[in-house]
Structures are given as structure tokens and as C-alpha cells.
Amino acid sequence: MSDITKQSLSELVENIKGKKLSSSEVTKAFVERSEKSKELNAYITEDYANALNKAKKFDEKPNLNLKLPGIPMAVKDLFCTRDLRTTAGSKILNNFVPTYESTVTQNIWNEGAILMGKLNCDEFAMGSSNETSFFGNVQNPIDKNLVPGGSSGGSSSAVAAQLTPITIGTDTGGSIRQPASFTGTVGLKPTYGSCSRYGIVAFASSLDQAGPMAQNVKDCALLQEVISTYDEKDSTSIDFKRNEYSKELTKDIKGKKIGIPKEYRVDGMPKEIEDLWKKGIEYAKDCGAEIIDISLPHTNYALPTYYIVAPAEASSNLARYDGVKYGFRAEGENLIDMYEKTRSKGFGAEVQRRIMIGTYVLSSGYYDAYYLKAQKVRKLIKNDFDYAYKKVDAILTPSTPSSAFKIGEKTNDPVSMYLNDIFTVPVNLAGLPGISIPAGHDAKGYPLGLQIIGKAFDEQNILNIAYAMEEKINFKNNINDWWIK
Amino acid sequence: MSKNKSEYLINRHDNQYEVVIGLEVHAQVTSESKLFSTSATKFGGEPNTQVSLVDAAFPGMLPVINEYCVKQAIKTGIGLKAKINKRSVFDRKNYFYADLPQGYQISQFKDPIVGEGKVILDMPDGQKEVGIERLHLEQDAGKSIHDLDPKNTFVDLNRSGVALMEIVSKPDLRSPDEVNAYIKKLRSIMRYLGTCDGNMQEGSLRADVNVSVRKKGSKEFGTRCEIKNVNSIKFMQMAIEYEANRQVDLIEDGQTIDQETRLFDTKKNETRSMRSKEDAHDYRYFPDPDLLPLEVSDDFIENLKSEIPELPDEKKKRFIEKFKLSPYEANILVSDIETSNYFENVIKKSDVKLATNWIIGELFAALNEKNLEITESPISAGNLSKLINLIKDGTISGKIAKTVFEQMMEGDKDPQKIVEEKGLKQESDPKALEALIDKVIDDNRDKATEYKSGKVKLFGFFVGQVMKVSGGKANPQLVNEILMKKL
Structure with a gap:
């Protein structure tokens, strides 16, 4: 089969289970396409030889009862993988090889999948364009000059370019949904506490959540079903009844109440986005959903709140990268000098900026005005959603305020970069699940996404809505493999 | 000196100064494993053999609270007749040091697990109550070893993450003797409870000592200095004595006392400035987002109360x-x-x-x-x-x-x-004793005569002789009675 890499995860699983394809054939196809796609710079670390070996081993004794039988997969380089370098896109972890495996990736391997390599991302997941990576920016397969979004930019690029049938990213303020939107793919940010954070390089602990990124909703549901488990090793993991999302997936969303928050009509929002949203509302109606206008009054404060809470936690989470125990170390005259040189040379500019912001907002004398106030506002934002969910089952918004922007376009304007997360950030602050599905193209032909936000632990519902709308939208990505010579 | 004999005052010229002391005791929780990891806590292991990925702060590693340590802290709180807080919060105390792998210590800042309590001291002139401000749980740091190599510092992380209880007293102590009594009492209570072995040599119990002085009768507290990490009662007492006198000298000299952190040099018996208030760390405390607030139920506390000896x-x-x-x-x-x-x-x-x-x-x-x-x-x-x-x-x-x-x-x-x-049984047979006594009197006829003529002091001599002859076994009471009769 020459078009292996064009198949969705669900098709591949079916073909391997039906013995129409072997794991080796599938793995070889994706490895070959990945090798031909170096220009995208989606990978930080390739592990193709091992992947092919594992595929061979799988084929010798295939366990076809698994959910991801012999499926090759590359993952964001924020997940610690045993014996394979894990960098978080940073120089400071350039040489770091974990002796342990993150719970989320372990869950994936337990279901038969095979690791192909580690995908590029913004340094410590701090960025919206994958341009802060120490390993260079990633190109969007849609267009050579476009960013793939971030921070899971390697992941979105790799899925859209079919270098991996599916992948996982992490989402702290939009890092799964925004790149999915920029690349015409599907990305789910699960409820906080749904996927274990154990073994994921931390950015902002109270916001970080791993989630699936796929070409379609069904694949996304299947992977979510695999990665979401209760984990005693993560104290914020929540023990709730998890569905078999892919099995329970249905397009019947008749009578579902979908809220449209007026506060998401932000000033200066491009007409294309406004039109996309309107189109989305029509699709939802076509699916039998009931549209209800709602208000999320504190939406305006979400972005500033996020840019206090996230850097505060990050400034502390990143203190462990000090050159003492592992990772990059710059020699110094004494301990303090070594710290300063290690961290100045080891971290990039955006990471340093956020460490400084975080350190500042936690400083004595500023704590109450910034961090404490941000926590209070965060509670108000959560209350907004709680109140809205008394009336509706889910909320529909655009995923991003624009389509993918050009490489270099916003690198010198951090605030404009931060504004990219305006629709996704409130969801993280409230700990809710949100999914971005491709819903159309702008005038330039770049993909645009719609976001469906659910109640906590109600992933099934937003997956169902996304599944139903996906069919009506019938989105097709325009990718012409420009990077393959 | 004052009327009250045990009152500890420092006299300079015509002024009398009272010393005000508060202690922050760091007591290692008796527990097989660490506060947030499953590593062993045994003292004296080979360096870096009791270190988990969590203790060494590897990327993506997360703390998980050890329920046993929580129980131990609550028990200690009960032993200190203190308020147990059903909701407490773990915070991060941020600072950089080579033996602090996370770059922060997980501690409790605003909401400790135990609130106000008290300890009763038995002093020579009566009982004294010392207030407890709070008790909170926190992680210990590792150990930096500076003297193994002229250029390098070695780090041993065995202690990193071990559970400590920080027990903060109110500034109720007034003398080195009271400090001695307080530490001993605290240690005793914790040993009764089995919550801390109190072994000061192994560092299971150490204290930061806050010292200030004020003129006797004054209600205002003076500026305090904190003497860090003193690991024996004797050193605490020496440090207090030195520090109190130093502060009095400054005041008498018309100078002011700088609020600062000081170290006690045990060799020179003096305290030295470590850092001033201006240089004090900004620890940027904030709630640890990796840990949810710790909530315990009434039942949980009641069950522990029933275990208190x-x-x-x-x-x-x-x-x-x-x-x-x-x-x-x-x-x-x-x-x-x-x-x-x-x-x-x-x-x-x-x-x-x-x-x-x-x-x-x-x-x-x-x-x-x-x-x-x-x-x-x-x-x-x-x-x-x-x-x-x-x-x-x-x-x-x-x-x-x-x-x-x-x-x-x-x-x-x-x-x-x-x-x-050894045939040490006491000879209480009157007949045997009589025979013995007769022989002694017989052998000392002249002394017997002297006794009878009034030299009664010689009675003791005869008792001694009988005891000697009996090899100490003669029943002294019977010997007295029989001698009395015979003489």
C-alpha cells in the first residue's frame, strides 16, 4: 500500500488488526516519509532504527487485542521517554536522557504503539509559534513561510504532514488547540486531572495537561481513551469514571445546548474569524443542537491572569535546571557564577523573560497585587463557566483570533504573540476540556479552527459534538507536500 | 540580682536586662520513607544511596504526600495540646542552593497543619507555660560537604526530602535554663509519641534561636537576631549567653541592634553575622501547584487521638x-x-x-x-x-x-x-549473731570495760567489728539489739 501515511489512525488500526498491514510496513512508511521531511524540522530526536526493530518484534508476536497495535508514533519532546533524549526544546536539557517514562507515554506503549522519535516544541512549551525552540523553528506543512503554532508545533506539523498517524502534545494555555487550528488538524485539551503529569517536563503545573492531536475526531477519541488514566504518582490526577471515548462516540447531538459567549467577539477580530464562528453555529444547528447566547463576563481578564499564574509557576518549576545534577552546565568561578552562566546560556530569551516575570510577580511586596489577585480572578473565570454550564452543555468559540501567521512575524512582539491564546487560555484557567476542530479556510487558504469547550470530565460530550460537526464541515486540508523534493 | 533567684538577668552598670528567646525547632519525623517520596530515611547510609528521582528533582517528577508523616505531625500537635488544622497548604520556598535539587523547599507557610499549643516546663521555682505558635511540615535539604576537596563541594542527597516538623515557639523563654528545659520537654513529648527520635547528634533535632534583650520591666520587644541551625542544647545555651551579652553591650554603648541572621561558632564561642535583613532572601512563597491542599477529617484526627499514649x-x-x-x-x-x-x-x-x-x-x-x-x-x-x-x-x-x-x-x-x-545472705539468726558478738567482746575486753565505764561512743566500734568479722553479712539491726544487751 503506497498510501499508508494517508490513512487515519483508525484505518491503520483496522488494517493491522485485519492483517492487511503489518506494523513493519506501517512504521517503515512513516519513517520514510519523516526522513523525506527533514525540512519541516518537526523532529528533535529521531529513533527510527529502534522503531523499525520494535515493529519487527511486534509482527513476530502481534497482540491484536491492543488499542494501538504496532502503530508508530512520534511524541512532543516534553514527555520523558526512557533511554531516549528528552530536551523540552531547550539547550539546558540538550543532553538529558531519562531513565524513566512518563505515565502518558507508558499508557501508549502499553497499548502496542511504537515510539518513532521526539517532536519539536517551543522551549519548555513557552511559545505560540514553535520559534522559541533551541532546535530551530518548525515549518507548517500548509505553507513554507507559516508557523505551525505552538508550543506543540512539531506535533501539529508532523500530524498535518502525515509524518506520524497521531501524536500527543501538551496544552498550558492553548498549546494543543492553537497549533491544531493552524495546521487543519484536531487537538483535544482534556480536563485538568484527566491525564497524568508524571514524567512531563513541567511548565505551569496548575495548567499543564497532555492531550491527543490527530487528523480526525475519532482518532483523537481513541488516543484520549488510551492516555487518560488515574495516576497515584500525580497528586492532581483525578479518579473519575473514564469513558471508552472512541466506542461511545456518537454523532447524535440532538438537543444539546451549545452556548455562544458574547465576550469572545473581541475588538479587531478579523471578519474571517467572525464568519467562521457564524458558520460553526449553523453547522451545530444542522446537527440538531440548540444555540444559546451566554456571557462569560471575566473573559477579558483571562490573558493577563494567565500571564501571571503561568510564569509564576514556571519560574519555580524551572529552578531545578541549575547545572548541578543533570543537563547543560557552564563552568563558573563559584556556585553563583555557575548558576548564572548555566541559566543565561542554557535558557532562551522567551524562557528567561517568563522566569523574570514569574519571579517578579511572586516577589515580596508584589505577591498580593499580582499573584494573589490573579488567583482570585482565576476563580471568577471558573465561576463564569460554572454559571454558564447551568444553561448549556458546551460552548462554541473560534480556536484562535487569526489563522497561522508568518515565521518571524511576531517574534519581536511578545504581547501580540500572547494574544494568540486569547480564546484558549480561559479553558486552562478553569481546568476544562476543550477541542479544536478544523472548520474552514481564510482568504489565503489557511486553515481555521473552532473550539468546543466542555464541562469538567465531559470529554465525551465535546468529542461527540466535534464528531457530528466534523461530518457537516467536511474539511479538507490543502497540503501539497512542497517540502518533499 | 533580683528577688526571684531563678530569674536570668544581665546587669550592666545600673541597668538590668531581660533576655527574650523564641525557638524554631526542626524535628525529623520518625518515618521509614521521605515526606514526598518512597526513599528510605535511615541515618548513616552511603552518600546518595537513598535518593529517588523525586528527591533529586528530575524533570517531570512530582511529589506525593506521605500519609504517615501527616499522621506523625498531627500526633505531635495533639501532644502539644495544639489546634489541628483540618485544611493546610504546602507552599514552595524558593531559593537556589546546590543541596536543594528542586530549587525550592516544599514547606507550609500561611496554613500550617498545626496551630497554637503549649508546653509546660518544670522549673526549680515552679511550672512555666511556653506557647507554641505553630507546627508545620517541610522537606529537609541535602547536605553540602565542603571539606573533602580543596576546590569542589560534594553533595549528599540522602537527607533531601526527609520530613521535618518545624515547631515554632512564642517568644516566651527567658533564660538558657528555660531553653534547656523546653528542648528536653519537647524531645520527651515527641519520644513518648514516637514522632521524632530526638537524636541531636544525628541532626534529628536542631533549632534556630531568636534572641533579643530589653530592659527589665519593658513591655516592648527588642530587635531580635536569629542564630541559625544550632544542634545541641549546650551550644544553644552558649550562643544565647554570648548573643544576649553582645546585644546588651551594643545598647549600653548607645548603638542599635541590626535585625540579622547569625551563626554560632562553636570553637570560638561567639556568634557572627551571616546576613542582614536587607540581604534576607525573598523566598517567593506560593502554594505548590503540584500538591492539593491537605484536608483531614474529624474522624482522622479522632483516630489519631485514640493512639496517643x-x-x-x-x-x-x-x-x-x-x-x-x-x-x-x-x-x-x-x-x-x-x-x-x-x-x-x-x-x-x-x-x-x-x-x-x-x-x-x-x-x-x-x-x-x-x-x-x-x-x-x-x-x-x-x-x-x-x-x-x-x-x-x-x-x-x-x-x-x-x-x-x-x-x-x-x-x-x-x-x-x-x-x-557468694554467700552474701544476711546473717539474721540471733544465736549465730550472739556467738559472733560474744567472740568480739571477748577479743576486746579492754574496750568493753571502757564502754561500760561510760565511753558510749565505743558502741560504733563494736558494731563495726561485728560487721567486719561477719564479712558484712550480719543483720545490722539485730547486731545493734544484741550488742546493746550484751554490753
Whole structure:
């Protein structure tokens, strides 16, 4: 089969289970396409030889009862993988090889999948364009000059370019949904506490959540079903009844109440986005959903709140990268000098900026005005959603305020970069699940996404809505493999 | 000096200064594993052999609270008659140091697990209550070793992540003696509870000492200095004495005291400035987002209350009321749980008064001489009670008992057997004693005559002679009676 890499995860699983394809054939196809796609710079670390070996081993004794039988997969380089370098896109972890495996990736391997390599991302997941990576920016397969979004930019690029049938990213303020939107793919940010954070390089602990990124909703549901488990090793993991999302997936969303928050009509929002949203509302109606206008009054404060809470936690989470125990170390005259040189040379500019912001907002004398106030506002934002969910089952918004922007376009304007997360950030602050599905193209032909936000632990519902709308939208990505010579 | 003899004041010229002391005691929680990881906590392991990925702060590693340590902290709170907070929060205390792998210490800042409590001290002039401000749980750091290499510092992370209870007193202490009594009492309570072994040599108990001085009678507190990490009571006392005098000298000299952190140099017996208030760390405390607030139910606390043993104050009261001990005796016997257990085992089968005297007197002296703890006593409680019974029933005299006791100290021998083997049994047969006494009188005819002519002081001589001839075994009471008759 020459078009292996064009198949969705669900098709591949079916073909391997039906013995129409072997794991080796599938793995070889994706490895070959990945090798031909170096220009995208989606990978930080390739592990193709091992992947092919594992595929061979799988084929010798295939366990076809698994959910991801012999499926090759590359993952964001924020997940610690045993014996394979894990960098978080940073120089400071350039040489770091974990002796342990993150719970989320372990869950994936337990279901038969095979690791192909580690995908590029913004340094410590701090960025919206994958341009802060120490390993260079990633190109969007849609267009050579476009960013793939971030921070899971390697992941979105790799899925859209079919270098991996599916992948996982992490989402702290939009890092799964925004790149999915920029690349015409599907990305789910699960409820906080749904996927274990154990073994994921931390950015902002109270916001970080791993989630699936796929070409379609069904694949996304299947992977979510695999990665979401209760984990005693993560104290914020929540023990709730998890569905078999892919099995329970249905397009019947008749009578579902979908809220449209007026506060998401932000000033200066491009007409294309406004039109996309309107189109989305029509699709939802076509699916039998009931549209209800709602208000999320504190939406305006979400972005500033996020840019206090996230850097505060990050400034502390990143203190462990000090050159003492592992990772990059710059020699110094004494301990303090070594710290300063290690961290100045080891971290990039955006990471340093956020460490400084975080350190500042936690400083004595500023704590109450910034961090404490941000926590209070965060509670108000959560209350907004709680109140809205008394009336509706889910909320529909655009995923991003624009389509993918050009490489270099916003690198010198951090605030404009931060504004990219305006629709996704409130969801993280409230700990809710949100999914971005491709819903159309702008005038330039770049993909645009719609976001469906659910109640906590109600992933099934937003997956169902996304599944139903996906069919009506019938989105097709325009990718012409420009990077393959 | 003041009227109150035990009042500790510093005199300079015409001024009298009172010393105000508050302690932050760091007590290592007795627990097999660390506060947020499953690594072992055993003291003295090879460097870096008791370190998990969590303790060494590897990327993506997360803390998970050890329920046992939480129980231990709550028990300690109950022992300190303190308020147990059903909701407490773990915070991050951020600072950089080579032996702090996370770059922050997980501690409790605004919402500690235990609130206000108290400790009662028995001072020579009566009881004194010392307020407890709070008790919170926190992680210990690793250990930096600077003296193994001229250029490099070595780091041992075995201690990294070990659970500590920081117990903060109110500034209620007024003298080095009170500090001594306070630490000992705290240690005693925790050892009764089994929540901290109190071993200061192994660093299980150390303290930061806050010292200020003020003119006697003043209600305002003076500016305080904090002396960091003092690891013996003696050093604490020396440091306080030095620091209080230093502050008084400054005041008398018209200078002000800078609020600062100081170190105690045990070799020079002085405190030295470590960092001033201006240089104080900004720890940027904030709630640890990796840990949810710690919530405990009433049932959880009630269950722990039911596990609390009789504590020293209650035990002391019982000893005084039930066994008619003096407060002094009771204090000594309850000071640590092993001693009180030993005492109670001895008196199960023997006389309380004699047992008290023998334990506080002979046994303590002998153990002290051999540098042994009561738990290492060569004489078991059972054998000591046998010895006391031999005295009580007249089998041996108190004097012989001391000889037997000495032999028992050489190994846990049965006193009955020693008495039999060595023929130490007291001679209480009047006929045998009469024969003995007749012989002594006979051999000392001249002295007997002198006695009879009024030199009554010689009676003692005859008692001594009889005891000597009997090899110390003669029953002294009978000897007296018979001698009296015969002379």
C-alpha cells in the first residue's frame, strides 16, 4: 500500500488488526516519509532504527487485542521517554536522557504503539509559534513561510504532514488547540486531572495537561481513551469514571445546548474569524443542537491572569535546571557564577523573560497585587463557566483570533504573540476540556479552527459534538507536500 | 540580682536586662520513607544511596504526600495540646542552593497543619507555660560537604526530602535554663509519641534561636537576631549567653541592634553575622501547584487521638498521686519514656520507694559512668526488682545490695544467684549473731570495760567489728539489739 501515511489512525488500526498491514510496513512508511521531511524540522530526536526493530518484534508476536497495535508514533519532546533524549526544546536539557517514562507515554506503549522519535516544541512549551525552540523553528506543512503554532508545533506539523498517524502534545494555555487550528488538524485539551503529569517536563503545573492531536475526531477519541488514566504518582490526577471515548462516540447531538459567549467577539477580530464562528453555529444547528447566547463576563481578564499564574509557576518549576545534577552546565568561578552562566546560556530569551516575570510577580511586596489577585480572578473565570454550564452543555468559540501567521512575524512582539491564546487560555484557567476542530479556510487558504469547550470530565460530550460537526464541515486540508523534493 | 533567684538577668552598670528567646525547632519525623517520596530515611547510609528521582528533582517528577508523616505531625500537635488544622497548604520556598535539587523547599507557610499549643516546663521555682505558635511540615535539604576537596563541594542527597516538623515557639523563654528545659520537654513529648527520635547528634533535632534583650520591666520587644541551625542544647545555651551579652553591650554603648541572621561558632564561642535583613532572601512563597491542599477529617484526627499514649505531664501526675513520689522524683522518672517504662516494670513486683531510690540513685549513676542509656542497662527491670525484694525482706542489707548491684552491672545476673553463690545472705539468726558478738567482746575486753565505764561512743566500734568479722553479712539491726544487751 503506497498510501499508508494517508490513512487515519483508525484505518491503520483496522488494517493491522485485519492483517492487511503489518506494523513493519506501517512504521517503515512513516519513517520514510519523516526522513523525506527533514525540512519541516518537526523532529528533535529521531529513533527510527529502534522503531523499525520494535515493529519487527511486534509482527513476530502481534497482540491484536491492543488499542494501538504496532502503530508508530512520534511524541512532543516534553514527555520523558526512557533511554531516549528528552530536551523540552531547550539547550539546558540538550543532553538529558531519562531513565524513566512518563505515565502518558507508558499508557501508549502499553497499548502496542511504537515510539518513532521526539517532536519539536517551543522551549519548555513557552511559545505560540514553535520559534522559541533551541532546535530551530518548525515549518507548517500548509505553507513554507507559516508557523505551525505552538508550543506543540512539531506535533501539529508532523500530524498535518502525515509524518506520524497521531501524536500527543501538551496544552498550558492553548498549546494543543492553537497549533491544531493552524495546521487543519484536531487537538483535544482534556480536563485538568484527566491525564497524568508524571514524567512531563513541567511548565505551569496548575495548567499543564497532555492531550491527543490527530487528523480526525475519532482518532483523537481513541488516543484520549488510551492516555487518560488515574495516576497515584500525580497528586492532581483525578479518579473519575473514564469513558471508552472512541466506542461511545456518537454523532447524535440532538438537543444539546451549545452556548455562544458574547465576550469572545473581541475588538479587531478579523471578519474571517467572525464568519467562521457564524458558520460553526449553523453547522451545530444542522446537527440538531440548540444555540444559546451566554456571557462569560471575566473573559477579558483571562490573558493577563494567565500571564501571571503561568510564569509564576514556571519560574519555580524551572529552578531545578541549575547545572548541578543533570543537563547543560557552564563552568563558573563559584556556585553563583555557575548558576548564572548555566541559566543565561542554557535558557532562551522567551524562557528567561517568563522566569523574570514569574519571579517578579511572586516577589515580596508584589505577591498580593499580582499573584494573589490573579488567583482570585482565576476563580471568577471558573465561576463564569460554572454559571454558564447551568444553561448549556458546551460552548462554541473560534480556536484562535487569526489563522497561522508568518515565521518571524511576531517574534519581536511578545504581547501580540500572547494574544494568540486569547480564546484558549480561559479553558486552562478553569481546568476544562476543550477541542479544536478544523472548520474552514481564510482568504489565503489557511486553515481555521473552532473550539468546543466542555464541562469538567465531559470529554465525551465535546468529542461527540466535534464528531457530528466534523461530518457537516467536511474539511479538507490543502497540503501539497512542497517540502518533499 | 533580683528577688526571684531563678530569674536570668544581665546587669550592666545600673541597668538590668531581660533576655527574650523564641525557638524554631526542626524535628525529623520518625518515618521509614521521605515526606514526598518512597526513599528510605535511615541515618548513616552511603552518600546518595537513598535518593529517588523525586528527591533529586528530575524533570517531570512530582511529589506525593506521605500519609504517615501527616499522621506523625498531627500526633505531635495533639501532644502539644495544639489546634489541628483540618485544611493546610504546602507552599514552595524558593531559593537556589546546590543541596536543594528542586530549587525550592516544599514547606507550609500561611496554613500550617498545626496551630497554637503549649508546653509546660518544670522549673526549680515552679511550672512555666511556653506557647507554641505553630507546627508545620517541610522537606529537609541535602547536605553540602565542603571539606573533602580543596576546590569542589560534594553533595549528599540522602537527607533531601526527609520530613521535618518545624515547631515554632512564642517568644516566651527567658533564660538558657528555660531553653534547656523546653528542648528536653519537647524531645520527651515527641519520644513518648514516637514522632521524632530526638537524636541531636544525628541532626534529628536542631533549632534556630531568636534572641533579643530589653530592659527589665519593658513591655516592648527588642530587635531580635536569629542564630541559625544550632544542634545541641549546650551550644544553644552558649550562643544565647554570648548573643544576649553582645546585644546588651551594643545598647549600653548607645548603638542599635541590626535585625540579622547569625551563626554560632562553636570553637570560638561567639556568634557572627551571616546576613542582614536587607540581604534576607525573598523566598517567593506560593502554594505548590503540584500538591492539593491537605484536608483531614474529624474522624482522622479522632483516630489519631485514640493512639496517643500517656504523655509526661499526665504520667507525672499519676506517679505523684498513685505512688506518692515527690514532684522531683516524678519529673526525673517521666523525663523519657524508656525510663518511665523501666520504672513501672520494676515496681510491678517491688517496693515503690526503694525502687525510686535505687533507680534515681545507683542505677542512674552507674549508667552515667558507663555512658549508657536506660535501654542499654545491663540490669533488667526484672532483676532490679528482685534485688529490691531481697533488701525489703531482709535477705541482704543495703550495703550488701550495693555489692550485688555492682556485680549485676557486669551482666544481667540474677541477684538471688549472686547472693547464694557468694554467700552474701544476711546473717539474721540471733544465736549465730550472739556467738559472733560474744567472740568480739571477748577479743576486746579492754574496750568493753571502757564502754561500760561510760565511753558510749565505743558502741560504733563494736558494731563495726561485728560487721567486719561477719564479712558484712550480719543483720545490722539485730547486731545493734544484741550488742546493746550484751554490753
